[in-house]
Amino acid sequence: MEFKNQANPTPKVHLEVETCCSWSWLKFTILAVLCCMVLSPAAAYDPLDPTGNITIKWDVMSWTPDGYVAAVTMNNFQMYRQIISPGWTLGWSWQKKEVIWTMVGAQTTEQGDCSKFKAAIPHCCKKTPTVVDLLPGVPYNQQFTNCCKGGVLASWGQDPTASVSAFQVSVGQAGTSNKTVKLPKNFTLLGPGPGYTCGPAKVVPSTVFLTTDRRRKTQALMTWNVTCTYSQFLASKNPSCCVSFSSFYNETIVPCPSCACGCHNKKNCIKSDSKLAHKTGINTPKKDNTPLLQCTHHMCPIRVHWHVKLNYKAYWRVKISITNFNYRMNYTEWTLVAQHPNLNNVTQVFSFDYKPLLPYESINDTGMFYGMKFYNDLLMEAGPSGNVQSEVLLQKDQNTFTFKQGWAFPRRVYFNGDECMLPPPDAYPALPNSAHVNSISIFKMAASVLLILFSICFSLS
Secondary structure, eight states, X not given: OHHHHSOOSHHHHHHHHHHHHHHHHHXXXXXXXXXXXXXXXXXXXXXXXXXXXXXXEEEEEEEETTEEEEEEEEEEOOSSOOBOTTOOEEEXXXXXXXXXXXXXXXXXXXXXXXXXXXXXXXXXXXXXXXXXXXXTTOOGGGOOTTOOSTTOBOOTTTOGGGSEEEEEEXXXXXXXXXXXXXXXXXXXXXXXXXXXXXXXXXXXXXXXXXXXXXXXXXXXXEEEEEXXXXXXXXXXXXXXXXXXXXXXXXXXXXXXXXXXXXXXXXXXXXOTTSGGGGSTTTTOOOTTOOOOBBOOSSOOSEEEEEEEEEEXXXXXXXXXXXXXXXXXXXXXXXXXXXXXXXXGGEEEESSEEEEEEOSBTXXXXXXXXXXXXXXXXXXXXXXXXXXXXXXXXXXXXXXXXXXXXXXXXXXXXXXXXXXXXXXXXXXXXXXXXXXXXXXXXHHHHHHHHHHHHHHHHHHHO
């Protein structure tokens, strides 16, 4: 009877185990979803430039009988990522049956089927137009403010005045008021290759303009913005640059990792001593920007070398070299970003321009190097002239400075906005064994030896 009155504990234990497993599985699922959201390539988050983006602004300047005239402005708000030649390509989809009557400062790559128009023929009748910038030197009547640079945009941190591009577009068969206009959708941006993801167009407060005498304000009839962000994972599966290290205290030169940028171009590379490297036309770029690389073990177009050169009492000196291994591309207005704790105290940069980057105001450990105008702001193609270099003098902070455990080498390196592959930490140049010996340890050892000698002397006496 005692057994009958007792409750059976088995179901309770089973229920507790099942509940525990369900809760554990739920936590695991939530964590996995969060990781996917954080690590998703489409997130396009750059920790060294968290607010960097390209903003495309449409300002409706006037209404026409069947549409509107808009000024389209593209602002590159990225601190160190520019758009290089052959320049940007902008695309979108119309929501209705809009056409582009005329364009100033840019052009569409295709006209499309305009056969239904008899008198005036539109500039473009495609549902999904693709727009490119005009080249420098076009006739004056085809120019618009901040246009005609071949689609090249400087980074905001390097040259804000050259980080803007604009054109004018006259849209027909569209709405003729704020209530009837349908915003374009599905924006795409190539700069010049993939990597950018654009959000939807959003109506914002109308842009305000000042007259030339700055005494009167006017404003756009309607304004909408499109924001595009960059993801290196979307741009390429492999890095586009690598980093090598060396130091005065170690003879070992730590090279870039093997196949750091992928070895898919290994079969088409050219050896540095080959006659093909001096062939006429070797430096002519292809339309699709296909690289022609010099044969190296890392197969990267760009290598950055960081050399710890000298050590003074209150300062230390670093030499930075950038080498181009691509025979078909030079880099105009290149940028190099490095993250190192001692960049909070840069004393002098000798052959590059330098600008500290402060993505987080309380931390000053990131800086941007770029070439001096008309001196070394152009990194030439692979060959004898395909490199630039400079030295940096940094003041020591005695509380943090050390040569141990690779402290003197950068934590991150970016070239033209793409993160470079660093060597593995265990391969960094190490201090000689004698440099690891602590003065306190030597003192203790000496004291121990003296103590032993005194003990022997007393025992003999």
